[in-house]
Amino acid sequence: MTQTVVRPATRQLPSAKRQRRISRPLQYVALLAYIVFLGFPLLFLLVTAFKTPQELLSPNPSFLPESLNFDNFVQAIEKANLVQAAANSLFVAVATTVIVTLISLPAAYALARFRTKLRGLATGWILLSQVFPFILIIIPLFLVLKQIGLVNNLFGLVIVYAVWSLPFALWMLQGYVAGIPVELEEAGAMDGGGRLLVLRTIVLPLLAPGLVATSLFTFISAWNEFFFALVLIQDPALQTLPLTLARFVGAEGQVQLGQLAAASLLATIPSLVFFALIQRRLTSGLLNGAVKG
Incomplete structure (x- = not known):
């Protein structure tokens, strides 16, 4: 059983x-x-x-305003000369972004592709520059720029921002270049393309995300920077947006909160527009890189 x-x-x-x-x-x-x-x-x-x-100033303020009040925007634009400050910041940020991109792109490619003795020195310089406090060099930097007539000058501010942003931008782009397979460049060279043609048709489209990220970082850093602008710019007509926004805080700590909020809101618009425009380039660069690669 x-x-x-x-x-x-x-x-x-x-x-x-x-x-x-x-x-x-x-x-x-x-x-x-x-x-x-x-x-x-x-x-x-x-x-x-x-x-x-x-x-x-109400003891029991509501979260939403009772009505749309545009007086804060009008007063922020008229009293603080916000338009001129925005133009100064836009010039400095765009010029810094262009300079940093033009310098860091070939330097990052050389750093990632060519194995030379200078590669170790360049890497050490990049890492050292990121941990070195810039406040220690502000006095000699001010004296040097004063000797060559670049204090209280927007071009001097662009140079300082470019030098300040270049190491990190170079480090970012070097990682992106190293992530592109060398075999793609070798295949392009075997098809008869010169180095410049291979770089333009293969490497640059694939490097578009890195260029976008680097440009965005450089632009926002220059747009928001306060310390160097505070030391190097004294003329009110040349002040950038961070310096202008700081004027809404009085010497005794009294804050014009409504005008400061309106001015800060207007100050965020160029960054959002720049990000929106550059994100379209990022998408097209990814698609072009996928097709050409």
């Missing part, structure tokens, strides 16, 4: 489809929390810019 052994039923593992159903709402919740975390300061800045002084 045979005895039938009854085994306990094994618990079936959830299918991949069920796992996706469980994890997808959690992903959406996490994404929503991250968006709220990043967007709340901008939303608070937006609603503060439209509030009247009475609403800002």
Whole structure:
């Protein structure tokens, strides 16, 4: 007589489809929390810019303004000469970005592709420049720029920003260049293309994400920089946006909150526009690189 052994039923593992159903709402919740975390300061800045002084000084202020008040924007533009400051910051940021990109692009390619004795020295210089406090060189830097007539001059500020941003930009681009397979360049050379043609048609399209990230970092760093501009620029007509925004804080710590919020909101617009424009170039560069590679 045979005895039938009854085994306990094994618990079936959830299918991949069920796992996706469980994890997808959690992903959406996490994404929503991250968006709220990043967007709340901008939303608070937006609603503060439209509030009247009475609403800002109210003991029980509401989050949303009672009505849209544009007086803060008008006063910020007229009293603080915000348009001129924005033009100065835009010139400095764009000039710095162009200079840093033109210098760091060939330097990063040489650093990633050519194994020379200078490669170690260049890498050491990059790392050392990132840990060296720039406040220690501000006095000799000021004296040198004063001797050559670049104090209280936007071109002097561009030079300082370019030197300041160049090591990190070079380090970023060097990593992007190293990530491009050398075999792609060798295949282009075997097809009869010269080095410049290979760089233009193969390397540059694939390097577009790195160029975008480097340009964006350089632009935002120059746009937001305060310390060097405070030391090197004394003429009110040459002051950049960070210096102009600091004028909304009085000597005794009294803040013109509504005007400061309006001016800060206007100051973020060029960065957002620059990011929107350059992101289109990033997408086209990725597609071109995928086709040409």
